[in-house]
Each structure stands twice: as structure tokens, then as C-alpha cells.
Amino acid sequence: MSETDQQLVAAARNGDRAALEKLLRNHEGAVFRFGMKMCREQEDAKDVLQETLLAAARTLPEFRGASSVSTWLYTIARSFCIKKRRTSKFAPEQVHSLDADPEAVAAVRDQRRGPEEAFAGRQLREALDAAIGALEPMYREVLVLRDVEGLSAPEVAEVLGISVEAVKSRLHRARVAVREQLAPVLEPTDAAGTPAPAPEGCRDVVAMFSRRLEGEIDEAACAELQEHLERCDACRGRCEALRQTLATCRQLGAAPVPAPVERSVREALRRFLASERA
Known part of the structure; x- marks a missing residue:
């Protein structure tokens, strides 16, 4: 844990309500972004954030600090995301595979406004979000935790309960799939808007480049x-x-919690803490 998290955890265990609220507030953005990427709807992501923070407040005495606070919270959030995907009215009827999804590719093409604007602007971030959403959850969660939120591979493995080798294997496949979906924006295309195919004998180069990174x-x-x-x-x-895809992933990791969501969740947390003290 960071020194700040250690201090806040210690104070919260001693009954400092303000320290507990600050600890959870420091991590609410990461939990909400994870919920958005995994559940794909703001209402579901808000529920995941609220349920995660309330569960963390209840179980803080059981947290021993063997892992970071962020890893602990992601683990809790992931369990709520899985439940949401099973029960939400927004849950998709079918799961996308790692193969290129025609509708997602079309959406990426539609976002293109010219090379300079596409590389730097909102269109590329929106196209990347669509490409991430087209991944199967098992690949999406690895890419979100590693490339959007910046966890290390061992930390991702801890959250997901799998080996580091499995994390890296899924990560490379996810990166290749997302890059392929973004190809109409990021790479030169022919008159029909189709990127040039990989040269014969070069099909594994992108995966190798990912391994190099x-x-x-x-x-x-x-x-x-x-x-x-x-x-x-x-x-x-x-x-x-x-490389451009991963740089844009990091930009997604800076997105704040929408103000209405933040107010609602913090109010729910305060009500819960007040009831605990009563």
C-alpha cells in the first residue's frame, strides 16, 4: 500500500469516519471506470461503485494490507460486475468474441474525421471504448486493469485469481484484437476504408511487440x-x-466520476456510516 493508504486504513480502523470516506473517495474513480468498462452502462456502473464502497466499509476490519487497497477494491468490484452482467436489464444477449465485430468496426470507421483529429481527439477515445466493449469479459477485464488503470501484471493476477502467465497471454490477445478494431482509424486504408492486410510471415509481429512492451x-x-x-x-x-492504442487507454484511465453519480454514491455511503454508528 502507499503511505497515504496505510495511514487512512489505520485511522479508519480506529473509528475515524472521515479517514474511511477519504480512503474510498481516493479510489472511487478507478472502481467506477472498471464498472463502466465491464458493465457498459452508467446505471450499472453506479450500482457497482456503490456496492463496492459499502462492502469495503463493512469489511475494512478484515483487510490486512497484504495487497494494495486498489487491488482489494477491484476484487470486490469484479464480483459485483459479474453479478450485474448476469442480472442487469442492460446485459447483452450474447458475448462478443475476440474476432473483429463488424458493427464495432463500422462504428470505428464512422468516427474517423481525418488523421490529426482522430489521433488526438474524442473520436479515437470513443472508438477505443467501443473496441474494448467488443471483447469477451475475460479479455476485457485484463486489458482494462493493465492498460487503462495501470495495475501491474501480478496485481491483475491477484484481482482475477489467475496466474501472471495467464494474465499476459490474455493481455496480448486483447491488445491485438483492439488494435485490429482500431485499424480503420489508426492505419492507412484503401479506397474502401480497409487497412492493408499483414504481410505474409508478419502476422505475429504485433503480439511480439506487445510482449516486448x-x-x-x-x-x-x-x-x-x-x-x-x-x-x-x-x-x-x-x-x-x-502504441497509440495503449496511450489512449491511459487517457481513458483519467476519466472522472460523473458528478450526479458521485453525489448519489457518497450520500449512500454517508447514510450507511451513520447507521453503523447509531
Whole structure:
């Protein structure tokens, strides 16, 4: 835990209500964003945030600090997200696969307004959000936790209850799938708006580049990849598109909680804490 979280946890355990509220407030944005990415509807994400904070307030005495507060909260939030996906009126009737989804690809194409605006503006973020939403939940949660919220691979593994190797395997597949969906925005296209296919023998280069970003390939393999990118314009463009995708993911991780949601959830938390003291 960070020093600030340690201090707030200690104070909250000693009955400091203000410390508990501040601790949860410091992490509410991350929990809400996770709920939005996993449930896809603001009302569901608000419920996930509220239920997570109330559960954390109830169970704080059981939290021993073996993991970070954020990891603990994500674990709680994930359980509520799973329940929401099963019961919500907003739940999709079918789950998208890792294969390119035609409607999502069309939505990405529709967002394009020109290279400069697409790379820097709201259109790219909206297209990325649609591409993330097209992933199966098991891949979506890994990408959101690692690339949007910035958890380490071991922290993601702890939240999901899987191995670090499984986290990285899902992460690379998710990154490749999202980059493919964003290709109409991020890469040169033909007259029909279709990106050029990967050159023969280059189909695994983007996945290898993702592994390089995670420090998973040795120095020799890294040098070989770099040499290939220097002589292959197509692969260099595809890997640059992945880099741009990940940079935009980090921008999504800065989105605040909408003010009405924040007010509603904080009021519910205050009512709960007041009832606990009564």
C-alpha cells in the first residue's frame, strides 16, 4: 500500500469516519471506470461503485494490507460486475468474441474525421471504448486493469485469481484484437476504408511487440524484432498503432466520476456510516 493508504486504513480502523470516506473517495474513480468498462452502462456502473464502497466499509476490519487497497477494491468490484452482467436489464444477449465485430468496426470507421483529429481527439477515445466493449469479459477485464488503470501484471493476477502467465497471454490477445478494431482509424486504408492486410510471415509481429512492451522477450529477440520493424513499413505502422492504442487507454484511465453519480454514491455511503454508528 502507499503511505497515504496505510495511514487512512489505520485511522479508519480506529473509528475515524472521515479517514474511511477519504480512503474510498481516493479510489472511487478507478472502481467506477472498471464498472463502466465491464458493465457498459452508467446505471450499472453506479450500482457497482456503490456496492463496492459499502462492502469495503463493512469489511475494512478484515483487510490486512497484504495487497494494495486498489487491488482489494477491484476484487470486490469484479464480483459485483459479474453479478450485474448476469442480472442487469442492460446485459447483452450474447458475448462478443475476440474476432473483429463488424458493427464495432463500422462504428470505428464512422468516427474517423481525418488523421490529426482522430489521433488526438474524442473520436479515437470513443472508438477505443467501443473496441474494448467488443471483447469477451475475460479479455476485457485484463486489458482494462493493465492498460487503462495501470495495475501491474501480478496485481491483475491477484484481482482475477489467475496466474501472471495467464494474465499476459490474455493481455496480448486483447491488445491485438483492439488494435485490429482500431485499424480503420489508426492505419492507412484503401479506397474502401480497409487497412492493408499483414504481410505474409508478419502476422505475429504485433503480439511480439506487445510482449516486448511487457519485457517478456530476451535481448536477441528484441533486436530481431527491431531489425524487422526497421525494414518492414507495414509492421512498423501496425506496431505504432498498438502504441497509440495503449496511450489512449491511459487517457481513458483519467476519466472522472460523473458528478450526479458521485453525489448519489457518497450520500449512500454517508447514510450507511451513520447507521453503523447509531
